[in-house]
Amino acid sequence: MPFEFRLPDIGEGVAEGEVVQWFVKEGDPIREDAPLVSVLTDKANVEIPSPKSGRVAKIHAQVGEKVKVGGLLVTIDVEGGAATPMPAPAAAAEPRTAAPPPTAPAAAPSPPSPSGPSAPAPNGPGAALASPFVRRLAAERKIDLSSVRGSGPGGRIMEADLGSVAPTAPSVAPAQVPPTVSAAVRPVPPPTSSPPSGTTGAAAPAPPSADVRERIPIRGLRRVIADHMTRSTHTAAHFTYVEEVDVTELIAVRDKMAKHVEKQGVRLSYLPFLVKGVVAGLRAHPRLNATMDDDRQELVVRATYHLGIATQTDDGLLVPVLRDADRKSLGQLAKEIQELADRGRAGKLGRDELSGSSFTITSLGALGGVMATPILNYPEVGILGVHRIFRRPIYRADGSVGPADLMNLSVSLDHRVIDGYEGALFLQTVKGYLEDPHRLFAEMS
DSSP, rough: EEEEOOOOSTTOOEEEEEEESSSSSSEEEEEEEEEEEEEEETTTEEEEEEOOOOEEEEOOOTTTTTETTOEEEEEEEEEESSOOOOOOOOOOSSSSSOOOOOOOSSSOOOOOOTTTTOOOOOTTTTTTOOHHHHHEEEEEEHOHHHHOOOOOOGGBBBGGGTSOOOSSSSSSSSGOOOOSTTTTTTOOOOOSSSTTSBBBBOOOOOOOOOOOOOOOOOOHOOOOOOHHHHHHHHHHEEEEEEEEEEOHHHHHHHHHHHHHHGGGGGOOOOOHHHHHHHHHHHHHHGSOOOOOOOTTTTTOOSSSEEEEEEEEEEEEEEOOOTTTTTOOOHHHHHHHHHHHHHHHHOOOOOOOGGGSSSSEEEGGGGGOOOOOOOOOOOBBBBEEEEEEEEEEEEEEETTTTEEEEEEEEEEEEEETTSSSSHHHHHHHHHHHHHHHHGGGTTOOO
8 A cells, every 4th residue: 555755854943855865766665764765954964764665656756856844755555554644744843753753864784795896785775885975976877886896984985986887777868869969968867757746846957068068966965055155145244354373383282292192093183273272262252153143133142162163075065063162172172073074074974963053164274275265154153264384484573584384364254243353353362372372271261
């Protein structure tokens, strides 16, 4: 009998989710609790298991479509008896007792056996260890992930692993491609079914053109980032202030401390020192440790120091939250930053680990460039950009000339509530602590 499975309540305040990846197709058998669909909400991918065993009768929401909580996802022909449709929730804020809870983002099931590159995945569709981004690429290229041997940690399938695998079927039949289209063009196939009512379907395929190399759908995390950046730039009044910092002494202190911290298996970068410097700056200028409540037109000054640490992943930019940064030692900060980054790149961060920050730090490390204008992580009112360290000669206060390690910091602020003078004072405070890093350890809690 058919069972209608609707999008359950994934978390507090979540009203809808975007379908990122189906792990099954129509006609496939499915076991209860086997991976069914990956849904993106509020920057977190949630892998939802099947509530029943049976066969997939109809998929009602295609990849890239947004489905409201209670919206119909899939119909399953249930094995062995009658089944009633799952009722849609009455309201997004009410508890859903009839809906099976989704699993939090977690490690995928064990990868295929290494006995051979074509060995099938032991748990069927969706069992291969791969990020949603890699799964999406595999689906677009018609590659069966169960036939791919991953080169990443624990057998994880990386994007490069897909390059040597032939597709199981051509993405577009040759007769469908006009003879004038370049071989590099990959036309977008039409959707297999019309979007159901109540969902937002993808745009109609654009006609191919000889001067177009590829059309890349803006979906999943990339769409969330685009929406978030658009809202930030259209809502906050950005301004950026830049300061040069002499980090010669910081490098010396970091080099001395690194050998002690790294004995614990943790690499000590400059980021933990920057976190401590930012916390000291926020203590001195608390209005920057805040978020903007535009509905009430209020600046909400935070009592805790939960710092967002922008992290680049295969799927796009994530901002995991380093909670209570003011209460942690350099070693603790280094360890937690490393763990958050690793879990973010593996797609294992939960929704609660990607929300609640009061100020953000973004750094590209060695690729940090000379200067940038970071976009606010709305509704925060401040973000610090960290740039490359350059060794250059400088004039010293005693008139001598000598080498120094210099780094630019750029802070973007919401000019609606933070004046330029206040932002400059904040960055001067951070600069003072980084140029004399011993002060970081003399700070009273």
